[in-house]
Amino acid sequence: MSLQTLQGVWWKKVDASEKMWIGIALVWCLILFAMMPLWHLKGGQNPSFETYRTTPEQFLKKVEAFVAAGPKAGEEKGLPVIAPDPKTEVYMLGRLWQWYPTLKLKKGETYRLHLSSMDLVHGFSLFPLNLNFMVLPGYEYVLTITPTTTGEVFVVCNEFCGIGHHQMVGKITVE
Amino acid sequence: MEAVYRTCAQTGLKVHNHAERLIRANAVAGVVSILFGGIAAVLVLLTRWPAVHLLDPASFYRALTFHGINMLIFWIIFFEIAVLYFAGPIVLGSRLAWPRIGWVSFVLMVAGTLLINIAILQGKADVMFTSYAPMQAASYFYLGWILFAVGALVAVCNFFASLVVAKAERTYTGSIPLVTFGAATAGIIAVVTLAHGAIIYIPTWLWSLGIIEKIDPGIYRLIWWGLGHSSQQINVTAMVSIWYLLATLTVGATPINEKVCRSAFLLYILFINLASAHHLLVDPQLSPAWKIWNTSYGMYLAVLASMIHGMTVPASVEVAQRKKGLTKGLFEWLAKAPWGNPGFAALALSLSLFGFIGGITGVTFGAEQINIISHNTLRITGHFHATVVAGTTIAFMGLTYYVVPLIFRRHLISTKLATAQIYLFGIGMTIFIGGMTTAGSYAIPRRHWDVQFATSLFQPPVEAAAFAFLGIMGVGGLFALAGGALYVLITVGSVLFGRRVPDTPGAVPLAAMPQDKGQHVPIKGTTVLVLVFLASFIIYYFLNWKWLAAIWIVK
Numbered sequence: 113m114s115l116q117t118l119q120g121v122w123w124k125k126v127d128a129s130e131k132m133w134i135g136i137a138l139v140w141c142l143i144l145f146a147m148m149p150l151w152h153l154k155g156g157q158n159p160s161f162e163t164y165r166t167t168p169e170q171f172l173k174k175v176e177a178f179v180a181a182g183p184k185a186g187e188e189k190g191l192p193v194i195a196p197d198p199k200t201e202v203y204m205l206g207r208l209w210q211w212y213p214t215l216k217l218k219k220g221e222t223y224r225l226h227l228s229s230m231d232l233v234h235g236f237s238l239f240p241l242n243l244n245f246m247v248l249p250g251y252e253y254v255l256t257i258t259p260t261t262t263g264e265v266f267v268v269c270n271e272f273c274g275i276g277h278h279q280m281v282g283k284i285t286v287e
Numbered sequence: 288m289e290a291v292y293r294t295c296a297q298t299g300l301k302v303h304n305h306a307e308r309l310i311r312a313n314a315v316a317g318v319v320s321i322l323f324g325g326i327a328a329v330l331v332l333l334t335r336w337p338a339v340h341l342l343d344p345a346s347f348y349r350a351l352t353f354h355g356i357n358m359l360i361f362w363i364i365f366f367e368i369a370v371l372y373f374a375g376p377i378v379l380g381s382r383l384a385w386p387r388i389g390w391v392s393f394v395l396m397v398a399g400t401l402l403i404n405i406a407i408l409q410g411k412a413d414v415m416f417t418s419y420a421p422m423q424a425a426s427y428f429y430l431g432w433i434l435f436a437v438g439a440l441v442a443v444c445n446f447f448a449s450l451v452v453a454k455a456e457r458t459y460t461g462s463i464p465l466v467t468f469g470a471a472t473a474g475i476i477a478v479v480t481l482a483h484g485a486i487i488y489i490p491t492w493l494w495s496l497g498i499i500e501k502i503d504p505g506i507y508r509l510i511w512w513g514l515g516h517s518s519q520q521i522n523v524t525a526m527v528s529i530w531y532l533l534a535t536l537t538v539g540a541t542p543i544n545e546k547v548c549r550s551a552f553l554l555y556i557l558f559i560n561l562a563s564a565h566h567l568l569v570d571p572q573l574s575p576a577w578k579i580w581n582t583s584y585g586m587y588l589a590v591l592a593s594m595i596h597g598m599t600v601p602a603s604v605e606v607a608q609r610k611k612g613l614t615k616g617l618f619e620w621l622a623k624a625p626w627g628n629p630g631f632a633a634l635a636l637s638l639s640l641f642g643f644i645g646g647i648t649g650v651t652f653g654a655e656q657i658n659i660i661s662h663n664t665l666r667i668t669g670h671f672h673a674t675v676v677a678g679t680t681i682a683f684m685g686l687t688y689y690v691v692p693l694i695f696r697r698h699l700i701s702t703k704l705a706t707a708q709i710y711l712f713g714i715g716m717t718i719f720i721g722g723m724t725t726a727g728s729y730a731i732p733r734r735h736w737d738v739q740f741a742t743s744l745f746q747p748p749v750e751a752a753a754f755a756f757l758g759i760m761g762v763g764g765l766f767a768l769a770g771g772a773l774y775v776l777i778t779v780g781s782v783l784f785g786r787r788v789p790d791t792p793g794a795v796p797l798a799a800m801p802q803d804k805g806q807h808v809p810i811k812g813t814t815v816l817v818l819v820f821l822a823s824f825i826i827y828y829f830l831n832w833k834w835l836a837a838i839w840i841v842k
Contacts (some may be wrong), residue, residue: 113464113535113539113540113541113800114464114466114531114532114534114540114541114542115378115464115466115467115532115535116464117379117459117460117461117462117463117464118461118462118464118545119459119460119461119462121544122462122545122546123546124544124545124546125578126544126546126547127543127544127810129600129809129810129811129814130543130544130547130599130602130649132814133595133598133814133817134547134591134595135592136821137590137591137594137595137821138591139587139596140594140821140824140825141587141588141590141591141594142586142587144583144587144590144650144654144828145583145587146581147422147654147832148579148582148583148654148655148656149579151631151655151656151832152575154837155656155832155836156840156841156842157656157659157836157838157839157840157841157842158575158655158656158841158842159568159569159575159578159655159656159658159659160571160841160842161573161574161575163571163572166622167760188746192438194800196297201813210744211328213533222840227571231421232419232421232422233419233421233504233508233606235424235662235663235732237663237664237732238730238752238760238838238839239730239732239747240729240730240747240748240749240750241658241730241838241839242660242664242728242729242730242838243570243660243838243839243841244658244659244660244661244662244663244664244730245569245571245659245662246569246570246571246662246663247571248505248508248570248571249421249504250503250505251504251505251506251571251572252571253571254594255841255842256841256842257839257840257841258839258840258841259839260838260839261839266745266747268664268730268732268735268747269732269739270663270664270732270733270734270735271419271421271663271734272348272414272422272734273422274413274422275344275345275348275413275737276344277344277348277734277735278344278735278736278737278740278742279742279743279744280741280743280744281740281744281745281746281747282744282745
């Protein structure tokens with residue numbers, strides 16, 4: 113029983129059915145492990161590791177330059193809508209409680225999306241697509257993304273960032 | 288402080304009075320914490336349920352912070368300290384090494400609990416369980432964490448010191464029992480965990496006082512999760528030890544191979560804490576190599592350990608039952624198990640819900656890339672309600688129904704009600720978890736006041752199915768809350784009003800050990816069960832890769 117001390121030699125031979133299960137479980141564990149490097153080689157969805165140190169001031173300047181350069185495709189809810197050229201650098205910042213600016217992208221084209229925060233930790237969640245990344249102040253995170261669907265997707269903040277957290281929703285339109 | 292011993296008439300164990308009193312004190316603090324956390328759970332559930340949407344945003348975030356910390360830290364760790372004081376001095380028939388220090392650590396933990404809870408209720412710490420810097424709470428909130436972590440660390444050291452005392456004073460011979468071994472494993476993991484707590488909260492406290500200028504948010508998250516996730520690994524380890532204990536108490540089970548069980552615990556010590564990486568998989572500051580190695584607990588060797596326990600615990604039950612003559616077919620041993628015993632009901636539900644739901648979702652969402660479609664959605668909260676609530680908490684509840692008669696020496700006011708409580712809570716949690724996790728796969732965020740986005744800048748359309756699953760979550764949650772309330776009622780009611788347990792052997796029914804005739808007992812039923820588990824695991828795991836492949840291309 114599990115409450116008794118063990119006397120003498122207690123490391124018995126392992127039973128065959130136990131051995132079989134341990135063997136199967138170990139093989140399964142190795143498959144679980146292999147899937148992640150394999151997906152880096154063959155899969156289309158992998159967390160980026162292109163990260164730069166930044167400051168809120170530096171990043172804000174980059175975002176402002178990006179918005180000024182356009183091309184601007186109008187304005188929505190007081191936010192500029194930027195329709196950047198494919199294969200270019202695209203910027204979005206998170207701050208209390210807004211994603212800035214909104215974007216208009218093209219399906220099947222690839223963009224380098226730079227993300228950072230002006231203040232607290234935010235969560236970049238494409239809704240309802242369900243694609244999630246963290247946005248930390250002081251870190252400029254570059255995601256190379258290719259939209260594969262058209263229509264409107266929303267950028268929901270999914271890391272708690274204070275009393276207005278639930279208001280923080282941005283937008284990306286894909287044509 | 289004078290040491291007085293009594294011999295337990297039920298178990299024959301020699302019980303040190305200070306160890307027993309400290310077990311009682313910590314168990315009471317644990318139950319008070321689950322009551323606090325449960326009251327907050329009512330408010331959180333009724334706000335998350337879109338059809339009700341009870342609280343205003345500020346109250347919701349406050350209630351959620353309060354719920355998380357009271358449940359994940361106070362309830363669990365107070366109870367675990369009680370388990371350590373039992374599994375060390377009492378199981379080994381020894382004294383608690385430092386009774387006075389035991390009380391000091393308890394007071395520190397209670398002081399930390401009070402500071403933290405007061406800070407939250409005053410609205411000075413609306414920062415969630417994780418308090419991610421640079422979000423800042425009042426400094427006494429951080430001080431509370433430090434006091435609690437130091438108190439718990441001292442209590443764990445007291446447990447280790449008691450092991451040394453027992454060995455030195457020869458209160459036992461041979462090797463320590465498996466339950467003590469498992470508890471020692473939990474203790475080692477607790478030291479690592481609580482040290483992370485101290486390492487992160489001391490600078491954060493100094494930062495809140497203005498002494499340190501800046502806390503890097505990336506480093507904060509890295510070290511904080513060494514506390515936040517690893518504390519849940521103490522739970523896993525303590526829970527597995529309790530599985531072995533409940534199997535012994537309820538059906539007279541003996542571990543089928545001590546070498547295998549103990550090696551699996553050793554794998555936990557070596558690898559399980561790496562899994563704090565689960566929270567950092569879509570963070571900018573860490574490399575894929577770091578993420579893959581750590582999130583896989585070093586090639587999933589801690590998962591291997593859980594899969595081993597997942598077989599050896601039911602196998603020990605099967606062997607004990609078969610030795611009693613329940614040998615018909617594959618599952619007579621299971622069909623005729625003591626399902627009316629709350630301890631056994633808790634063992635069965637905790638083991639299967641932890642394994643089938645908590646374990647499978649945890650490993651799947653913890654795959655580096657699958658985390659892209661899980662992180663910070665309700666999938667994650669669904670997962671950890673399956674591990675920490677359906678797994679750990681149900682195991683703790685089942686054990687409570689032995690702690691009350693054996694340590695508080697009061698009969699349960701009703702064993703039938705206690706059994707019903709376990710089923711009500713378990714079934715309610717299963718429905719709740721199913722609704723929550725599935726809603727999460729529609730990208731419904733966690734920690735969010737209004738998933739209908741009524742007051743946000745843009746109003747994303749939410750699929751009707753997502754609302755349906757949130758409704759299922761709400762209904763299941765109500766059942767679970769009723770089960771949780773019943774737990775507190777039965778426990779408090781029995782301690783205050785239960786009949787005294789007389790000092791006569793057999794007053795508390797404990798399972799007899801079946802006779803060992805040395806024959807080989809097959810574990811065919813368990814083999815079938817674990818293969819069904821593996822098949823579910825494989826299907827769910829690869830379904831998630833398929834879902835992942837359907838989203839945008841990102842690298």
